[in-house]
Amino acid sequence: MRMPRVSRALVGLLLVLFLTGPVYAGKIAEREVLDNGLVLLHAEKGTLPIVQVVVVINAGSIMDPPGKAGLSNLTADLLNEGTEKRSAKDISDAIEFVGGSLSVSGGDDFITLKLSVLKKDVDLGLDLLSDIILHPAFRDEEIQRRKAIILSAILQEKEDPGAVASKAFSKAVFDDHPYGWPAEGTEESIQGITRGDIVDFHKSHYFPNNAIMAVVGDLSGDEVHALIDRYFKGWKKGEAARGRPAGYRQEHGALVIKVDKDITQANIILGHRGVARDNPDYYALSVMNYILGGGGFASRLMDNIRDNKGLSYDVHSSLSAHRYAGSFEVVLQTKNRSANTAIAEILREMERMRKDPVGDKELADAKAYMTGSFPLRLDSNSKLAAFLAAVEYYGLGQDYVEKYGRLITAVTKEDILKVARKYLDTKDFVLVVVGNIKETALEY
Amino acid sequence: MKKFILSLLIVLVPLSAFALPVKEYTLENGLKVLILEDHKSPTATFQVWYRVGSMDETTGKTGLSHLLEHMMFKGTQLHGPKTFSRTIQKAGGVDNAFTTREYTAYFELLASDRIGLPIGLEADRMQNLVLTPESVLPERDVVMEERRMRYEDDPQNLVYEEVVAAAFKNHPYRWPVIGWMSDLKELNPGDLASYYRKFYAPNNAVIVVVGDVTPEDIVAKIRKEFGKVPRGQEIKEAPAVEDEQYGEKKVYVRKEAELPYILSVYKVPDIMAEDGFALEVLSSILSEGRSSRLYNSLVYEKQVALSAWAGYDGMHLDPFLFYTGATAARGKDIADVEKALLEEIGKIQKAPPSEREVLKAKNQIEASFVMEQDSNYMRARTIGTFEMVGGWRLIDKYLDGIRKVTAADVRRVAEKYLVKGRRTTGILVPLAREKHG
Numbered sequence A: 001m002r003m004p005r006v007s008r009a010l011v012g013l014l015l016v017l018f019l020t021g022p023v024y025a026g027k028i029a030e031r032e033v034l035d036n037g038l039v040l041l042h043a044e045k046g047t048l049p050i051v052q053v054v055v056v057i058n059a060g061s062i063m064d065p066p067g068k069a070g071l072s073n074l075t076a077d078l079l080n081e082g083t084e085k086r087s088a089k090d091i092s093d094a095i096e097f098v099g100g101s102l103s104v105s106g107g108d109d110f111i112t113l114k115l116s117v118l119k120k121d122v123d124l125g126l127d128l129l130s131d132i133i134l135h136p137a138f139r140d141e142e143i144q145r146r147k148a149i150i151l152s153a154i155l156q157e158k159e160d161p162g163a164v165a166s167k168a169f170s171k172a173v174f175d176d177h178p179y180g181w182p183a184e185g186t187e188e189s190i191q192g193i194t195r196g197d198i199v200d201f202h203k204s205h206y207f208p209n210n211a212i213m214a215v216v217g218d219l220s221g222d223e224v225h226a227l228i229d230r231y232f233k234g235w236k237k238g239e240a241a242r243g244r245p246a247g248y249r250q251e252h253g254a255l256v257i258k259v260d261k262d263i264t265q266a267n268i269i270l271g272h273r274g275v276a277r278d279n280p281d282y283y284a285l286s287v288m289n290y291i292l293g294g295g296g297f298a299s300r301l302m303d304n305i306r307d308n309k310g311l312s313y314d315v316h317s318s319l320s321a322h323r324y325a326g327s328f329e330v331v332l333q334t335k336n337r338s339a340n341t342a343i344a345e346i347l348r349e350m351e352r353m354r355k356d357p358v359g360d361k362e363l364a365d366a367k368a369y370m371t372g373s374f375p376l377r378l379d380s381n382s383k384l385a386a387f388l389a390a391v392e393y394y395g396l397g398q399d400y401v402e403k404y405g406r407l408i409t410a411v412t413k414e415d416i417l418k419v420a421r422k423y424l425d426t427k428d429f430v431l432v433v434v435g436n437i438k439e440t441a442l443e444y
Numbered sequence B: 001m002k003k004f005i006l007s008l009l010i011v012l013v014p015l016s017a018f019a020l021p022v023k024e025y026t027l028e029n030g031l032k033v034l035i036l037e038d039h040k041s042p043t044a045t046f047q048v049w050y051r052v053g054s055m056d057e058t059t060g061k062t063g064l065s066h067l068l069e070h071m072m073f074k075g076t077q078l079h080g081p082k083t084f085s086r087t088i089q090k091a092g093g094v095d096n097a098f099t100t101r102e103y104t105a106y107f108e109l110l111a112s113d114r115i116g117l118p119i120g121l122e123a124d125r126m127q128n129l130v131l132t133p134e135s136v137l138p139e140r141d142v143v144m145e146e147r148r149m150r151y152e153d154d155p156q157n158l159v160y161e162e163v164v165a166a167a168f169k170n171h172p173y174r175w176p177v178i179g180w181m182s183d184l185k186e187l188n189p190g191d192l193a194s195y196y197r198k199f200y201a202p203n204n205a206v207i208v209v210v211g212d213v214t215p216e217d218i219v220a221k222i223r224k225e226f227g228k229v230p231r232g233q234e235i236k237e238a239p240a241v242e243d244e245q246y247g248e249k250k251v252y253v254r255k256e257a258e259l260p261y262i263l264s265v266y267k268v269p270d271i272m273a274e275d276g277f278a279l280e281v282l283s284s285i286l287s288e289g290r291s292s293r294l295y296n297s298l299v300y301e302k303q304v305a306l307s308a309w310a311g312y313d314g315m316h317l318d319p320f321l322f323y324t325g326a327t328a329a330r331g332k333d334i335a336d337v338e339k340a341l342l343e344e345i346g347k348i349q350k351a352p353p354s355e356r357e358v359l360k361a362k363n364q365i366e367a368s369f370v371m372e373q374d375s376n377y378m379r380a381r382t383i384g385t386f387e388m389v390g391g392w393r394l395i396d397k398y399l400d401g402i403r404k405v406t407a408a409d410v411r412r413v414a415e416k417y418l419v420k421g422r423r424t425t426g427i428l429v430p431l432a433r434e435k436h437g
Helices: A073-082 A089-095 A117-132 A140-157 A160-171 A187-192 A195-203 A221-232 A282-292 A302-307 A334-353 A359-371 A381-393 A400-408 A411-422 B064-071 B084-090 B117-125 B133-152 B155-167 B189-197 B215-226 B276-288 B291-302 B332-352 B353-374 B374-390 B396-404 B407-417
Strands: A031-035 A037-043 A050-057 A101-105 A113-116 A213-215 A255-258 A265-273 A313-323 A326-335 A429-436 B007-011 B024-025 B032-036 B044-052 B094-099 B105-110 B205-211 B248-256 B261-267 B305-313 B321-328 B423-431
Touching: A037 A381, A050 A117, A050 A326, A050 A381, A050 B205, A050 B332, A073 A089, A073 A101, A073 A113, A073 A117, A073 A195, A089 A117, A089 B291, A089 B353, A101 A117, A101 B044, A113 A117, A113 A140, A113 A381, A113 B117, A113 B374, A140 A160, A140 A195, A140 B094, A140 B305, A160 A265, A160 A326, A160 A429, A213 A265, A221 B007, A255 B374, A265 A334, A265 B133, A282 A302, A282 A313, A282 A334, A282 A359, A282 A400, A282 B321, A302 A313, A302 A326, A302 A334, A302 A400, A302 A411, A302 B133, A326 B133, A334 A411, A334 A429, A359 A400, A359 A411, A381 B407, A400 B044, B032 B215, B032 B374, B044 B117, B064 B094, B064 B105, B064 B133, B064 B189, B084 B117, B084 B276, B105 B117, B105 B332, B133 B155, B133 B189, B133 B396, B155 B248, B155 B261, B155 B321, B155 B423, B205 B215, B205 B374, B205 B423, B261 B332, B276 B291, B276 B305, B276 B321, B276 B332, B276 B353, B291 B305, B291 B321, B305 B332, B321 B332, B332 B407, B332 B423, B353 B374, B353 B396, B374 B396
Parallel strands: A037 A213, A255 A429, B032 B205, B248 B423
Antiparallel strands: A031 A037, A050 A113, A050 A213, A101 A113, A265 A326, A265 A429, A313 A326, B007 B024, B024 B032, B044 B105, B044 B205, B094 B105, B261 B321, B261 B423, B305 B321
């Protein structure tokens, strides 16, 4: 539904700074590996009669085979469209009748299932959750339905200039690797996916030893174990396929991609390759990114391009650090005829970051935010469940919350200068402009 | 210095599972404070809600409320430009604001040991904002960029804007919160200054605090900082009553787009009216989840739509709208989508929903209230929203009202309100792209 609200900034900082947080005394969850290999994380929170369960399965679109882009996403999408004993309608009606929700979403590294129910309905919730993971039916009729929906959605996405730019950017940065393919697939690839492909994909990736389950809410350890015994006993171990390291674009120099649309703004993305999540430079890069464009109104890009020049409403930079590779990007929208000025300013700020050390105050403020905002990151059960699963997936360790604080605090001006010079590139970049190209009189 | 007396008006005894133990205080200068204590996480939110929104604007000056919201971050006489958000972020917090037709709200989220920080800053910007051409003009450009992004370049949002503008002929609800582009270009610092002086005063504001706080401590801090802000002039609300509609209205938006889209709105009573509860249940039955009627019929069975939905927008001071909408699936005719939407409305007008459907809708509404308690921010937002449109105590009345709705009520309100004479329909007609670069 369209909300008639207008607010000052688009994306909260909490979203931008995924997985950051400092010192937090004590263990935040119990962790154990079950006999079938499933990693179970549990945090008991008894203040509200609700339960949140997050299951992540290492079966994201990085596992899509060549020519079958969209297979991971379609497989996930079909989980709640029918099981051996339940129809799609049975599933939605059962969970919605009790006011709960059960959703599945695709992703590049992993797929995510989220269950949210009142405690009194937790049996029903886990029964449904296990049924859709273990026994999806993948009926032909449902496959055709979801394919049609995805094809319509691919078309509709072309109405969103930001989404068009983002797709073109990923495709250019990741050289023929699934990170560069659209997760939902393309018109051609979707049509080529068969029921056999889907069944095989499910059979070869959906193993307990390839999954993580986080349970947060009004349940004791004993209650969780009893529920897992009851509903996930039949989930058998198997040998899962592994993802492959990503390749980046090979050629050098600036690659400029222009997409002409009859719109008032140029939607600009400028960026390039980045780092994988396990790269030790990730923490220095995170601090650098906060100062450059990740830190909302405290960032240089926002200060220069929005506050001083009034050129854009939303301007930010972000690091996407996936399991096998990553990217760095600056995103903004500005009226077509300001495109050249805005791009020049982005490059100037990137170059400045490469040339001069950041200021003492800038650095101190960035660290203060990144370490001090930790309690907000875990202030609800649903945030905590997602956080636990992600920390486990990326192997950040049980002491991550404490370790993170140390790593961020240790970052120096020299570290930032070093990573800026190593990773920011003002010559070798991908620039995407979606807008009225004639009006932009683009000089790039 | 004058002493201000705090009066503790009421401490609610929980009446039902949902009754909120909100503590309400009013300072002598008219500032109302609502505090909900919740210690489940060491965080809290501090929010200031002003009773001013786009419905307080006048023709030619649309967008003033929202531009002023932006200006609230640009500095005061005491605290220079660019300091507000930076101060909050340095403390590990986040801040933002939003503007609606009736109110404008500012909020901070912080670890609870730092929740005192925004109090002085908020009190300062209630009175001492700097509104000069140097500060206003670049921000006006920012808002124009925001408008381009949200409306000019988003065909479905343009339909929404056009439909609302057509549905209301004399009520100020007819213009968008962000304002018309032609008005934005002309707004000046003088307009903002007089608007600010009129509406930004303690007697026109409500503070909402939710989280890990001790009410007595917070109130003492609020009194210290806000107590010295003088009461503003009484604001006389000029009642705006939308005149009668004489028949269905239809508007078309021709824009570069891929899929046709339809949005039909119906004028309906607000949530304070008795029928509001039944309209809420009706919306849930039509649209909540994949087991709802519109999804089932248009998306799943007939496969004419990519998405189909309904929504009751009743949280307003004056009667507003009930929406129904759908995006056509690839290759489908929007006329068939419109027909399918109207068929579903016809069905629920002819026969009441099943008891199970009504019970499901009630369960969904109640469960969402429980789930929402997981988030301090969402709880504060609910308290603030109810307070702005009629009083926070209506939260309990709302849930009681929902529980009393019967299947017959749902059919009755569908028959009474979802009729041609209350309807305005907008259609997005996609224009083919002329060329690619």
